[in-house]
Amino acid sequence: MNGKAHDGWDQAAKGAQEPEATAEPETAAGTTDPDVPAEEDAPAEPAEAESASGNGQDGVPERPTLATGVVAAAAPVFAAVPPRPYAPGAVVLAAVGVGLFGAFALPLDRPGIGWGLVGLVLAVAVWLVARRDGEVELSAGERVLRVGWGSLAIGLLAIGAVRDAPWLFVLCVLGAGVAGSLAAGGGKSFFSLFAGAFSVPITALVRLDWVIRGAAALRVRGSRGRMLVSVVVSVLLLLVFGALFAGADASFAALISVALPTVDGPAIVRGGFVFWVLLFGTAGACLVAVKGAPKAAERSPRTIALLEWALPVGVLVLLFGGFVTVQLAALFGGDQYVRQTAGLTYAEHARGGFWQLSAVSVLTLAVIGLATRWAPKDTVAQRLWLRVLLGALSVLTLVIVASSISRILTYQEVYGATVLRLLVLTCELWIGFVYLVVLAAGVRLRGSWVPRIMVTSALTVLFGLSVANPEHIVAEGNMAKVSRLDAWYLAEMSADAVPVLDRLPEPMRSCVLGPISRNLTADPSWRDWNAARSSARELLARRPLESLGDCDSRGLPRPY
Template structure:
């Protein structure tokens, strides 16, 4: 059942490339798809088993080559051999190419149809297609090898460690909880007093306030998860008093960490309101939301004193966060927020918006001229007609939006894209 869920997640992640035109989003989805595909084939439930599973695909691809050769030698089909099948395929390809070229030269409509069905066969495009086919073929071969010879990852667990003395882990956590509580009390002042209170008190700008603390708080959030994992592993849990102490100290740390996450998100919101939304700001805000969800899951694991389900949910929630990002259409969301901000404040970074993908076209189309054409000019220039192999809903919608009112601005019309 778990393998089917990971396989479905892999398909959903890869399908993002056919829906969204943002290349950076598709690249993140492909990286995540490599992880989920590995888990679909190899399994693995424990953290150590999942870590080992991530190293299996490269080794499996290398070992699959001699395995496939031995399988072909052992298989003796009743029909024609491999050599004759390859010859038949070569003859078929030659005949289709010859007659396809003749028919294409005889009818322009048929030529357009063939051009849409066939990938780019120019020298550069041909090398790219061969590289893609090679990588896909090796990946499928490695996956077939792992399916036929599945590794045993269920027994891979980290060696048990000697529980620490109560004072050894209680004292650091009590002090850490106290430090977090002091920080949280300051953050509550920020929440109730607003960013203006902090700016007047500390004498900071919006950029200094947001950037000066967000990345540190992001590091604190990640390190806190590591501290909780180590403490949960080393803390004694043999008696009822030990288990109660674990729940209180780790639960308090998880709850206070949620306020740290909220503070980091608030700082990023202040920064985005002051300077506009960008891809980086949206991604790091999504990461913070995901880390906040992890703290909720950690809190549940601490209360239940069981965390065998947590590693799979960590990856599962990360995949859901990435798919959620694809659902909200990030480039369009960024463009919408910046256009709304322009309509309220009159400030807009047209140069940045012009570098977004075709997903942002419906939002940028709301801008008045000449800003609309300046923002859409570069995007429109990179919107060729997609063939069957590169069909994309985002680019198709952008072409429909730009069809009635194309972007007509020239370079001289947009001398300084940041001046608005």
């Protein structure tokens, strides 16, 4: 740990691993021999040194045995299971600070600017703790990658300040959780990336006691430490008593409503929930960033014979080639193929086999990954077979991906765009990009960077889609088909689509925007502010909605 002991982390962790005290050596008379040093004065040996002793016959490690001759448990799945950690005082302060700020600034019921601010504070807190107490040495490239993941996490949470669509923001929050966990734990292979993506929440759940034990390591040293405690206590008193006074008097509440939340039952429950979630989440992120994610046990590379992997992959290549050849007209026939095929509608052509083809493109990635891992690469012939078969499989799968994209574009052209269709199209484009990456890695048969590219590109695509405003794109694409517009669907959109829907002719405009306007309630405080909702309210204030007499009795637009 950078050669320093901070707040009792090393001492406590070391003490947790020391064996129980044994009796001091005695002389024949039963008294302690002063010439024999006590065991507690002897330098402590690392616990790992005992398990790293010699191997048995044929190089196979012997199972460790206890002093009584009983065989000990087998080695764990992870090569290095960290001991029961004790948090340094900085981790406890960071976790409590982020929890309090989140309870004050995070709006749970809607997207708002508070999400991005909490994400920024959490990221800064984890970075400061990792910089102070970090035990993992990172290369320059690894640091850049983790900074990129952390920036993506903050950016995805910041989408809450500009987009109002709930479904989109839920995806952003989930993506931010994955990106933030990877920023703390890292990862290279598929396994380590999967473990890294969930390392923070798992650590926060299974290591609850270490935060409580770490509170005992807090020490106030020097005038700066005492001043920090004084500032923290002052802020806590200000928040608690200020909020109570705001709840007791309306005039005082109006005066400080911009800064402090009012105290009521739901607000207390919501704030308490946010506080504890952020406290343990921040603590888990700090522990992963300081200690590093658990490492997978090293295993010898596993290979199979050339024929054993080439036979199933070759069969797949033949199957894919036959499918593409027979269905070439259906794959790319589009409008002409539909018109020339009796009894085939656009919906049947676009939807027929779409999900099956999408599943094929995803499953083929797993086949390519397993073949790359198990196939031998010792000779020139083995490497050539690997390049040819996997390259052919990738190219044919790219054709199938292009077929899926063609089908969904045809469906959207005829029946209009929807958010689901846009998401499916985006996913298919991303899968196509992944196969191009796989082809590039297959040229030199070096694909250790492929898993990172896949995860990072997926998070980047999600962020880019959020910035592009998908509901705005869908509404814009439907504006050209006003005569057969699905007004019922458009009325279910969020404030993100209001600038486009505001251009609809009356009475359709008022019928479509009526249900949306009912959800455009004023943001109760600065933490709930959202650019899309604010812009929509301004538009509707400048041009109020007309009478909804042409809408149905429930206030929804009649089908046109």
